Amino acid sequence: MTARPVPLFDLGAQHAEIETQVSEAVARVMARQDFVRGPEVEGFEKLLADYCGAGHGVACGSGTDALLLSLMAEGIGPGDRVICPAFSFFSTASVVKRLGAEIVFADLDPKTLCVGAEQVESALGRDGPAAALIAVHLFGASAPMDELLDLSRKDGMTLIEDAAQAIDARDDSGQPVGTRGDYGCFSFYPTKNLGAYGDGGIILTNDPERSERLRRLRDHGEGPAGEHPLLGINSRLDGMQAAILSVKLRHLPRWTNLRQTHAATYNKCLDDLGAGVGAGRFEALDLPVRRPLSPVAPARHVYHHYVVRVPAEHRDSLRTYLTAAQIGTGLYYPVPLHLQPSLAGQGAPLKLPVAEAAAKECLALPVHPSLSTEQVHYVVDEIRSYFAG
Ligand SMILES: Cc1ncc(COP(=O)(O)O)c(C=O)c1O
Incomplete structure (x- = not known):
């Protein structure tokens, strides 16, 4: 194989690998005409919940809806505050505003680019108590779950894990991400580590009541006798996506392994070229690049992005050179969330220096x-030849 081109994603190559199994799965759904709800969706919910070791899985239309439904299931709305990292995909925070609640932005731990207890406490100190905390497992590495769980229990905050990028990852105590918070939200956007052939998402929870509420909310809030006690939405995973995802889940451990192997090679x-690790200055480095921290076992990074x-x-000119x-x-991400025009609060812009620096320095390979x-x-x-000038 020649070295180039080197695309950022290669969904075509992945499809070629599993084409026969995917075609059979799609043909099965077509033959049964189980397009919405049905055994494929239920089967996949159970497969994924078991794979991650969670009590219940509630599939829905996207990772964004997984976050939205979790907030809805907690009754979050006007008058509530929700803590969100300032550096993530847009919808980590937009769902909060969409429900009329207030976003409380937290800055990041410079080493991991995740939000830890220290950053949450400082956001709470600035803006007062919050009803919920959204923890993001950014780029495929777990946020520090032990300390976030302690803090959310102490302060009575619902803990929602945004695990959209981190399926198959493990936290510092070796537990699968998305299974220890009150809700674990995953995305099956096509380029995700487990990607559908369209949009999709799932919420994991260990609480049967929350699971039941989520099931109703994703389906117009409908009760068993056709009444609608809850104001829900239409957000269901369709049968074809569930059938394809069930096929792809069998390959996920191998794909995760390959990502980890490539990350180890990059590291x-x-x-060897004298790059640095994590956060800090670039001046003393032989190669002015900082690679991601390596996880310490039993933690497991699944490298959705190698950043x-x-x-x-140099960031944008290096990017042009590589193109x-x-x-x-x-x-990921050029504009931090607290500076997004549709999310920023009133008054002078908040200053969150770690998120602002990350937005200018990060480059995904x-x-x-x-x-x-x-x-x-x-x-x-x-990269070496760019810096060699
Ligand atoms: C961290 C994070 N949260 C939420 C989402 C939203 O997922 P979806 O695109 O499936 O709505 C994504 C995906 O892009 C994401 O990366």
Whole structure:
């Protein structure tokens, strides 16, 4: 295989690998005409909940709806405050505002780019108590769950895990992400580590009452006798997506492994060139690049994105250089959430320096399972040659 091009994602290569199994699964749904609800969806909910070790799985239309439904199930609305990291995908926070509640933005731990108890406490100190906390397992690495669980219990906050990027990841105590908070929200957006052939999402919970409420809310709030005691929405995973996801779930452990192997190769190559790790200054480094921290077992990073940090003044020109070398890269996220025009509060903009620096320095490199080791070497070599001038 030639090294280039190196796309950021390669869904075509993944499809080619599993085409026959996917076609059979889709044909089965067509033959039975179980397009909405039905055994494929129920079967997949159970498969995924068992895979992650959670009591219940409630599938829905997207990861965004998984977050929205979790907030709805807690009755979050006007007058409530919800803590959200300032550095994540837009919908981590937009769902809060959509329900008329107030977003309380928290800055990040500079080393991990996740929000920990220290950052939550400082946001609470600034803005007062909150009804819920959304913890994001950014890029496929777990947020510090032990301390976030302690804090949310102490302060009576509902803990919602945004695990959209982190299926198969484990936290510091080795537990699967999305299973220890009150709700664990996952996305099956096509480029996710477990991606559907369209939109999809699921909420995991260990609480049967919450699970029941979520089931009703995703289906117009309908009760057993056709009455609608809850004001729900229409957000259901369809049968074809459930059938495809059930096929893909069988391959997930191998795909996770390949992502981890590519990340280890990047780490080794970057370390050999004198790059740094985590957060900090770039000046003393032989290669002015900082690679992600390696997880300490039993924690497990699933590398939805492999994100390096480079000096802000080089980030966009490095990206242009890599594009010219046929290497796909991504910016997650160029604008922190507290500065998004549709999310920012009234008055002077909040200053959250860690999130603001991350937005200028982060660059995602290709790490998908269909990549070759030769391609990883090629990417690092092009980064080296950019800085060699
Ligand atoms: C961290 C995070 N939260 C939420 C979402 C929303 O998921 P979806 O695109 O399935 O609505 C995504 C996906 O893009 C995400 O990365």
